Amino acid sequence: MLEEHHVDLPADPESVSRLKPGSVVYLNGIVYTARERVYDFILNRGGELPAGLADVSNVNFHCSPAAAARDDGSFHIGGVTATASFRFSRYMADWLDRSGARILIGKGGMPADDYRNILAPRGTVYLTTVGYGTGALLGRGVRGVETVYWLREFGIAQAMWLFRVRDFGPFLVDSDLEGNSLFAEQGELVNRNLDRIYRGLRKPTLLRYGETDDRTDELI
Amino acid sequence: MISGETIEQAGYEIMKRAAIDIPGDYLSGIRDAARKEAEPLSGFVLKTMVKNYETATEDRRPMCADTGLPRYYVKVGDEARFSGGFTGIEHALRSATARATRDVPLRPNRVHPLWRTEYNNNVGINAPEIEWSFEPSAGWLDITTVHKGGLFGTDYRMLFPGDGIDGIRRFLLDTLVAFGKRGLCCQPAIVGVGIGGSKDTCMQLGKQAACLRIVGDRNPDPKIAELELELMEAGNGIGMGPMGFVGSSMVVDLHIEVGFTHTGGMPVSVHTFCLSSRRATARILADGRITYRTDPQWFTPYYRRETVDWPMDGLEAVS
Ligand code: SF4
Numbered sequence: 001m002l003e004e005h006h007v008d009l010p011a012d013p014e015s016v017s018r019l020k021p022g023s024v025v026y027l028n029g030i031v032y033t034a035r036e037r038v039y040d041f042i043l044n045r046g047g048e049l050p051a052g053l054a055d056v057s058n059v060n061f062h063c064s065p066a067a068a069a070r071d072d073g074s075f076h077i078g079g080v081t082a083t084a085s086f087r088f089s090r091y092m093a094d095w096l097d098r099s100g101a102r103i104l105i106g107k108g109g110m111p112a113d114d115y116r117n118i119l120a121p122r123g124t125v126y127l128t129t130v131g132y133g134t135g136a137l138l139g140r141g142v143r144g145v146e147t148v149y150w151l152r153e154f155g156i157a158q159a160m161w162l163f164r165v166r167d168f169g170p171f172l173v174d175s176d177l178e179g180n181s182l183f184a185e186q187g188e189l190v191n192r193n194l195d196r197i198y199r200g201l202r203k204p205t206l207l208r209y210g211e212t213d214d215r216t217d218e219l220i
Numbered sequence: 221m222i223s224g225e226t227i228e229q230a231g232y233e234i235m236k237r238a239a240i241d242i243p244g245d246y247l248s249g250i251r252d253a254a255r256k257e258a259e260p261l262s263g264f265v266l267k268t269m270v271k272n273y274e275t276a277t278e279d280r281r282p283m284c285a286d287t288g289l290p291r292y293y294v295k296v297g298d299e300a301r302f303s304g305g306f307t308g309i310e311h312a313l314r315s316a317t318a319r320a321t322r323d324v325p326l327r328p329n330r331v332h333p334l335w336r337t338e339y340n341n342n343v344g345i346n347a348p349e350i351e352w353s354f355e356p357s358a359g360w361l362d363i364t365t366v367h368k369g370g371l372f373g374t375d376y377r378m379l380f381p382g383d384g385i386d387g388i389r390r391f392l393l394d395t396l397v398a399f400g401k402r403g404l405c406c407q408p409a410i411v412g413v414g415i416g417g418s419k420d421t422c423m424q425l426g427k428q429a430a431c432l433r434i435v436g437d438r439n440p441d442p443k444i445a446e447l448e449l450e451l452m453e454a455g456n457g458i459g460m461g462p463m464g465f466v467g468s469s470m471v472v473d474l475h476i477e478v479g480f481t482h483t484g485g486m487p488v489s490v491h492t493f494c495l496s497s498r499r500a501t502a503r504i505l506a507d508g509r510i511t512y513r514t515d516p517q518w519f520t521p522y523y524r525r526e527t528v529d530w531p532m533d534g535l536e537a538v539s
Contacts, residue, residue, distance in 0.1 A: 002264055022261065066285040068325035078325050079276075079285035084371075084404065108402040108463075131269045131462055132406045133369075133495040135285035136276035156328060156340070170268055172261075172463075183402050186261070186465045193459035194397065201390040205380040218401050 006167075007103075010058040016102050019125050019173045021182035026169035030146055030162055031059040031105070035083065037158035038150070039091040042098060050149055050160075054100035057162065062088065062106030064157035066135070067145075075145045077163075079135030082107040082128070086220035089114055096122045107132050109174040109183040111220060116179035127171035128183075134170075141168035191216045222302040222361060222504050224312050230502035230510045231316030234365045235290060237500040239282045239324050242273040243514035245434040246410065246497045249472040253408055262467030266408075269462070269495055284496040287326040288369035290317055290342055291349040293432060293518060297358025300506065310350055313363070314343050326367075351424075356522055356530060359506040364516040366431045366499045373405030373492035376423055381486050385447065388415065388488055389454055395490040396455050396470060403463035406494035408472045410435060411455060414489040417479030426489035429475035431499060432518035439476055440524070448474050462495075477519070 002024050007015045009029025019025060032053070041047035062085045066078040085106030088095075092114060095101070104110075104119070105127045119126060129138065146162035153159075174182045194215045203213075247270070254266035276283035292313050302309065318341035321328055328340040330347045342348065355362075375395045379387045392413065399405040412430025414422045438445040452474040461467020481487060501516045527535050 002260065024264070064285070064327060066282050066287055066325050066327040068322055076325060079282035079287070081285035083286070108404055128463070131265045131272070131495055132403060133284035133286075134268055134272040135496075136279060136281045136283050137268070137272045139281045139285065140275055140279060155338070172264075183464065187401055189466045190401075190458070190460050190464065197393060197454070197458055198390065201386050201393075202383075204377070204387055204390070205383050206378065208377075215397060219398055219404070220402070 010055065011102050013102075013123060016123065016125055017177050019127075020176050021173050021180050021185065023173045024169070025127055025171045025173060026167050027059065027171070028166055028168070030057040031061045031165055031168065032057050032163070033061045033063045033065070033159070033161045034099070035062055035064070035088060035158060036091075037154040038160050039088065039095055041150070043091060043094050049099060058100055058102040060095075060099060060101040060104050062104070065161060067156050067161070075148070077142050077145065078139055080138040080142055081135040082132065084108050085110050085126075093118045096124055103127060105129065105171060108220070109181065112179070112181045112184040115175035115181050119175055120177050120179035123177065125173060125177060126175040128174045130170050130172055138168065141165050187218070222300065222506070222508055224302075224304045224308045226504055226508050226510065227302065227309055227312040227361070227363070228316050230363055230504055231292070231313045231365070232320050233510070233512065234363060234500040234502050235316055235320035235326070236324055237512065238365050238367050238498040239287055239320075239326055240276050240280055241500075242276070242283060243434065243497060243499060245436060245514065246472065247273055249435040250408065253469040253472060257461060257467055257469050259461060259465065259467040261465040262461030262463075262469060265462040265465065266469060282324060282326065283498070284369065285327060286369055287324070287329065288367035288496070288498065289329060289348070290320075290326065290365060290367050291351075293351050293353070293364040293366070293428075293516060295353045295355055295362040295518065297355050297360050299357070299359040300361045302361065313348065313350060317342050317348050353518070353523055355520060361504040362501060362517070363504070364432065364499060364501040364518065367496070368427075368431060369494045369496055370405060370492070373399040373409065373494070374427075374490065376419060376487065376489045379486045379488050380484070383486060387486070388413070389451060391488055392451055392490055393454065393458065396492075397458060397460070399492065400458070400460050400470060401464045405492045406496070407462055407492065408469045409492035409494055410497055411452075411471050411474045412491040412493065413451065413474065413476045414491070415476060415478045416481035416487065418481070419487060421479050422481075422487040422489045425477040425479055426491045428518060429477040430491040430493040432516040433475040434515045435473040437473075437475065440521075444476050444478065448476050451476075
């Protein structure tokens with residue numbers, strides 16, 4: 001059985017420090033979405049974060065919801081799924097300083113170096129969605145839209161959505177405050193097997209330019 | 221005569237069904253994998269997935285918020301008659317896409333590749349794709365939609381006859397391991413392998429093999445059927461499960477489709493249809509009635525025909 005945590009938001013430092021790689025997490029409170037358009041606007045174009053954001057929520061979800069506006073101006077949130085986080089790596093140090101986010105949620109984690117050098121020193125952990133395609137389960141956990149910023153400017157996918165959530169999850173802890181990473185750990189275990197599965201298979205007749213045979217490499 | 225409204229209605233309905241209800245064949249494939257999975261982390265992921273499909277159906281919400289790139293496969297019976305011509309069908313399917321995007325809702329994923337502009341309705345230049353095929357002696361119109369997710373999990377390589385089956389195996393492993401790490405391709409997947417053709421047909425066949433054949437279906441060529449099982453085993457023997465965790469659930473099923481190719485080459489493509497293997501098919505009968513199913517039945521004997529005449533003229537291939 002995997003260990004299970006229920007965390008109230010904004011998350012306090014003690015509950016963040018209890019999250020260890022491989023445990024299951026559910027969240028209660030408010031989470032917000034922010035990805036490249038928001039990062040770029042705040043960090044490179046002089047944009048201002050909504051005042052007091054960190055007091056409302058310190059959880060940044062890498063997500064674009066399947067949302068549609070109703071005629072009365074409210075929103076219908078269908079499914080909610082994370083997007084791959086590694087693409088946002090270069091924004092993270094400044095973003096965490098500005099936003100005060102202590103929990104990042106996304107798909108697939110970030111490079112282990114980022115955990116050691118950027119997230120852990122700032123008291124931030126990374127949670128990954130499970131299986132990734134769990135949009136319906138996560139959608140059920142979203143009880144409503146608190147507010148949305150920059151919808152007209154950035155569109156549905158890139159706007160900053162503040163969701164009121166209840167039993168929002170499950171998520172799996174990838175990185176903890178020591179900078180350990182579940183993905184890195186599991187990846188190493190998988191890598192140990194690779195020599196065996198490739199044994200006896202010849203190199204292709206025609207190589208690709210720059211091709212390497214190091215299968216411990218990752219694409220991110 | 222089949223009317224444009226009927227086609228639009230059928231297109232709209234399959235868009236909804238595909239986004240929300242996981243096809244039964246894939247669900248039992250995942251349940252099977254969950255039963256066999258011995259690793260606790262991978263097992264937890266699979267069980268969560270099953271819960272997610274159930275939630276989608278109960279709440280009528282998309283199983284994955286990334287509702288992928290909606291596209292269509294249309295098979296037209298020789299005897300089918302419809303008003304508005306072929307461009308009428310295209311118009312009906314574009315309209316169905318836009319309506320379903322607002323109503324389900326689907327995520328408006330489609331943007332201009334350079335300017336990133338959009339109409340918020342998944343319609344644009346060359347989108348949604350519509351692929352056509354035809355069927356002799358049939359009066360119906362089959363429309364299948366697939367919401368193919370994923371920036372990850374597809375690759376192509378020009379191999380040569382001398383690379384042999386080992387070369388195909390190696391390339392398959394390369395693709396599955398590379399995109400399986402951290403679960404970028406949202407495995408376990410239905411994997412499609414296209415072999416032969418030219419580069420574009422090779423890609424197309426592999427994609428159709430992944431998206432348009434159901435779990436448990438085997439290629440009618442017994443030797444290819446055997447290779448399908450062998451490669452599936454190789455994929456599940458990587459030691460990797462969902463999310464790239466240690467496990468044994470990588471491939472739910474593996475389908476191979478072939479096309480005659482240049483005598484000097486053996487192009488191969490690999491495609492993974494993700495955890496949200498969304499497909500739904502409508503058949504519109506000559507009298508306008510619509511029936512729905514999840515098996516596209518795209519690869520008919522006619523579609524895989526080998527010689528000039530149909531029915532096949534009994535010629536034997538020489539080597
Ligand atoms: S690849 Fe993953 S995130 Fe994308 S549509 Fe499929 S299940 Fe959803």
